[in-house]
Amino acid sequence: MADSAxxxxxxxxxxxxxxxxxxxxxxxxxxxxxxDLSLTQLRVFGILxxxxxxxxxxxxxxxxxKSTLTGLMARAEKRGLVERAANPDDRRAVDVYLxxxxxxxxETVSGAVARELAALTAALSAGEQGRLRALLERxxxx
Amino acid sequence: MADSAxxxxxxxxxxxxxxxxxxxxxxxxxxxxxxDLSLTQLRVFGILxxxxxxxxxxxxxxxxxKSTLTGLMARAEKRGLVERAANPDDRRAVDVYLxxxxxxxxETVSGAVARELAALTAALSAGEQGRLRALLERxxxx
DNA sequence: CCAAAATAGTTCGCGATACAAACTAATATA
DNA sequence: TATATTAGTTTGTATCGCGAACTATTTTGG
Numbered sequence: 001m002a003d004s005a006x007x008x009x010x011x012x013x014x015x016x017x018x019x020x021x022x023x024x025x026x027x028x029x030x031x032x033x034x035x036d037l038s039l040t041q042l043r044v045f046g047i048l049x050x051x052x053x054x055x056x057x058x059x060x061x062x063x064x065x066k067s068t069l070t071g072l073m074a075r076a077e078k079r080g081l082v083e084r085a086a087n088p089d090d091r092r093a094v095d096v097y098l099x100x101x102x103x104x105x106x107e108t109v110s111g112a113v114a115r116e117l118a119a120l121t122a123a124l125s126a127g128e129q130g131r132l133r134a135l136l137e138r139x140x141x142x
Numbered sequence: 143m144a145d146s147a148x149x150x151x152x153x154x155x156x157x158x159x160x161x162x163x164x165x166x167x168x169x170x171x172x173x174x175x176x177x178d179l180s181l182t183q184l185r186v187f188g189i190l191x192x193x194x195x196x197x198x199x200x201x202x203x204x205x206x207x208k209s210t211l212t213g214l215m216a217r218a219e220k221r222g223l224v225e226r227a228a229n230p231d232d233r234r235a236v237d238v239y240l241x242x243x244x245x246x247x248x249e250t251v252s253g254a255v256a257r258e259l260a261a262l263t264a265a266l267s268a269g270e271q272g273r274l275r276a277l278l279e280r281x282x283x284x
Numbered sequence: 285c286c287a288a289a290a291t292a293g294t295t296c297g298c299g300a301t302a303c304a305a306a307c308t309a310a311t312a313t314a
Numbered sequence: 315t316a317t318a319t320t321a322g323t324t325t326g327t328a329t330c331g332c333g334a335a336c337t338a339t340t341t342t343g344g
């Protein structure tokens with residue numbers, strides 16, 4: 001069998017991680033959908049909230065092809081949520097950034113996400129929340 | 143600002159949860175893609191690994207429309223990974239289940255997922271892993 | 285017991301997502 | 315300066331997911 005890597009309770013940590021992730025992603029999807037956004041667009045908004053980047057860099061952040069970004073940004077632009085402008089330093093490059101409406105939506109959505117995810121963690125005491133955060137951060141560390 | 147729900151370190155717990163989920167989903171996506179499966183198909187395989195269910199029930203598990211399942215299963219069937227058969231009790235219903243090849247793929251993929259996610263948690267000591275698991279499970283509890 | 289309603293799946297048409305390959309324009313490099 | 319690299323777009327393709335319309339079976343109510 002393939003489970004040579006762990007034997008004791010390790011398996012259920014992996015399980016718990018996967019289930020947690022599905023639960024979190026379900027929350028994110030729902031909140032995004034409530035604002036007519038896809039999960040990817042939600043990520044885009046998170047990135048552009050405090051940054052102005054080129055299409056290439058955005059594609060890199062998202063792990064998507066540039067050609068995917070073209071369509072993604074075109075749709076968001078048509079909705080008036082992001083804007084595109086020539087990069088002043090490189091005439092090949094195109095900068096993308098949130099419009100005023102996009103920024104407002106980003107704040108709204110980010111607030112909703114924070115609220116809904118906080119609801120998820122509400123079952124834990126303050127102390128447990130702190131310990132959970134510390135463990136997750138240690139795990140995510142490079 | 144929208145973050146009225148929390149002030150202290152809580153915000154970063156939500157952050158850590160979201161980042162963890164993205165990391166986990168990235169692993170799942172990658173592993174799935176390595177076996178020419180989508181994230182949804184991965185979930186299907188997880189469900190069908192030890193169950194034979196009707197299309198409707200599967201749709202319910204996944205939170206998808208029945209019409210979505212039709213295409214999903216048709217493609218998987220064409221690849222020889224799942225099979226469909228009339229339900230003996232209800233002649234309207236169609237049961238789906240993994241073929242031998244599908245079952246084998248499911249085991250392989252599940253092993254790979256377990257291994258890759260275990261790699262993620264490898265930064266933590268055995269004790270920390272146990273504590274993390276306990277916290278996550280407490281959080282997921284109904 | 286039978287007409288009407290509910291349920292199970294499929295089909296069809298649609299839009300969004302994502303990729304790869306081919307292309308244009310601009311910048312770097314040899 | 316000729317060539318290679320990089321940035322984005324365009325085009326074509328496949329998948330995903332939805333909703334509406336449809337068929338075939340139960341279920342239910344009178």
